[in-house]
Amino acid sequence: MEESLPTEISLVTLNCWGLKYISKLRRERMTEIGRQLALADPQPHIVALQECWTQEDYRSIRHQTRFILPYGKFYHSGPFGGGLAILSRWPIEESTMFRYPLNGRPTAFFRGDWFVGKGVACARIRYGPGPKHIVEVFNTHTHAPYEHGPDDSYQCHRTAQAWEVAKLLRGAVERGHLVLAMGDFNMIPSSLEHRIITSLAPVRDTWRVLHPDSAVGPAHHPAEQARHRPIPTAEFNILENGAASDGPTNTWRWAPAQQKQLGQGKPEVTVPPDTLDHKGKRLDYIFAGPGTLPALGGSWTVRRARVGMMMRHPELGCSLSDHFAVEATLAFQPSTTSSSSTTTAAAVIESPVIPVSSQLATATTTAKPNPEKEKETSTGTAETKETLEIKAGTYLQSPTTSSFHSLPIPSSPKPSITSPHQPPSLPLQTYDAILANLAQYTRRERAQTTWRTRHLFLWVLVTIGCYVAVWFSPRNFVAFLLMLVSSLGLAAGTVDGLMALLFFNGAEARALKEFGWEVRNARAIAGGGHRGEEDGVGEEGGNGDDALY
Structure with a gap:
């Protein structure tokens, strides 16, 4: 019996911190990562792993997740491997390891980026029998920002790598497939690299789709300070800003004296949720781009996005990695629900489902005056918005147009993608x-x-x-x-x-x-x-x- 087409696709990306001989408690943490992926709710359909450097760790995770993620690929690159792996609920039809042309310097052997051959792990995953029932997944870990400010000599490398990612994504979207870019991009939302990807490729940052007012950097970053927001708490940074890196709740960011309080047989050490978080930021992302809407008969929406894998190791008490995971769920929304006629490509384009933002705008600005509705409180409005988001999600692309617009980032120029005939560009x-x-x-x-x-x-x-x-x-x-x-x-x-x-x-x-x-x-x-x-x-x-x- 053939499996029906999925109505939702759950995604997970995680930097595992699995450097052999360097990462602490690597084997124990990797085993637990695999176990938690197998127990995750909702069950992931596609998982992108970074810094999974050894075959031993990859096999350990595969063994734990073999029943829910039966397909997988470990990617080889450079003298010491690229540390990238993709796990999937559905078969991987094709696979490519694309190495970045600009990728660090061999003289910086103590940093290792050049020696691991960093790049993009590419996989074509078929989730259905149709010609466009394909997800193209791009998993990457870009060059780490070892230096900061105007003297950052690696800025050129990360910019070039973001440029290459954008080209790969653009080509995949032009093929009409659902496109996912996942991984540790070592960038913040206000960065040049982020603008390159979201402006030069028809993809959206799934977190900012649902949280458009989220932070554009850590609290001390100039772009974030310009927003004049209070220092976020650890809880707010997780729930609203999606800060999966460098936050105070991750034990590997604690001082050595604090880490000594952890260990087998020791009491659990908790961090109050109202702890101020000065350093937490987003480095890990899930970007998504829609497939061919007429061919699919509908559109993919972002149903939910969250920071995950925050649990501690049950015996050691430490976080499972020095990053938390980023998770997202995409939901499929059919274009029409007509029961009297068969849906055609023209009907899909001409009779779209209205995106949530348009539904909310209509509900709040164009409705006729109604004495009963005027009694509706702000709580009711919030409930209406929440109900619409649950039912329809937020569209990656409006079914009424073939052009694509990224969400603008505060203090950054608006992307200038205007038509399918005009190449996407930056200011x-x-x-x-x-x-x-x-x-x-x-x-x-x-x-x-x-x-x-x-x-x-x-x-x-x-x-x-x-x-x-x-x-x-x-x-x-x-x-x-x-x-x-x-x-x-x-x-x-x-x-x-x-x-x-x-x-x-x-x-x-x-x-x-x-x-x-x-x-x-x-x-x-x-x-x-x-x-x-x-x-x-x-x-x-x-x-x-x-x-x-």
């Missing part, structure tokens, strides 16, 4: 900011390349000098020291030289040029210029290659 000043950041990073890398190349030649000369000095050395231990210093120095200089010649002047330089061309080309289109020009044509300063490297 021109945003493209200029991206290009300025790209140029700044390029200058930094050129200076680094020059220094590393000089370092190599300097140690070649020093080594030759040491070899000559050995010939005239009066004592054996002096000769030994000269040989040791020259050997170590030459090895360090050789590594620096290879980095400069093979990486900075090779893969990274070409990736920077590609990214720069795409941004300049998109800016030209947004400004009404010609698309697809050669590098630098029409740009100040001559050839575009010279402008970047």
Whole structure:
């Protein structure tokens, strides 16, 4: 017997914090994560995991969830793996691991982003027999923000990664499939990266769909301070702001002295819900884009979104990860309910279900005066709104239009997606900011390349000098020291030289040029210029290659 089409799809994304040899209590936490996923209510249909680095942990979670999530894929990337996995209720028809062209630096080995080959885990999941009954899932973990402020040299990498995610999502939506982007994006809602994804791809941030007035950053961030809101409590940050990271209720964010109060056999340590939360923020997201509405005969709505997996380990008392999960449920709403005729594609477009926002606007602004209704209190209005949201959810896209509009973020320009024939774009000043950041990073890398190349030649000369000095050395231990210093120095200089010649002047330089061309080309289109020009044509300063490297 064939399984009926789902009317709801429940989603979970979780950064598991599963770094081998580094993450504390990794095995115990991973086992409990799998157990809690299996017990979750509602049962998840698609789960995206980040920082699940080992096959051992992946198999442990798969074993726990095998009855509700029988399909899964562990993604391999880089020398140490990408840490990404996707679990599914339905079969995974296709799978791809897309590695980011710009992804950290090999010299920052103590950070590891380059070595794990970060990218996007892509999966096509079929939930029904129809040609458009497909969910395209994109699971990612972008470059971590190790630096802050104007000197953040990794801003260029995260911007380029958000750009690549937007391209993947845009292509999937154009294929007419339901699209999900899930993961740890290492960005806050007011960031440039967030605006790139929600403006250049027809997807919506599911949390902001239901909580449009939620925080745009932690309490101390300038964009959030500009809203003049009071410092949120831990409870408010979880329920309204969706702050799944860095909050006081996560035990891995506690001071070492507090963490010592946890452990097997020790009493549970609770955090009062009214504790002020200065640092809690959103880094984990679920973005969703609708499929082809006429082909589906309806529209997907956001029914609910919440922060989940907040329980503690039953024996150890610690949080299951240094992030909480982000969960969302999408509900399918048919376009028509006509019982006298068969629904057609035209009927779907011409007779849509009115989105909740329109229903509320009609109920509150266009209704005729009625003495009985005038007695309705604010509580009644709230109940009406809640009832409508429960029944219909909030649309990812209005069934009456083929264009898409992201929810505007306070203090940020409104996305300028106007028609299916006009490519989605950002404000021109945003493209200029991206290009300025790209140029700044390029200058930094050129200076680094020059220094590393000089370092190599300097140690070649020093080594030759040491070899000559050995010939005239009066004592054996002096000769030994000269040989040791020259050997170590030459090895360090050789590594620096290879980095400069093979990486900075090779893969990274070409990736920077590609990214720069795409941004300049998109800016030209947004400004009404010609698309697809050669590098630098029409740009100040001559050839575009010279402008970047």
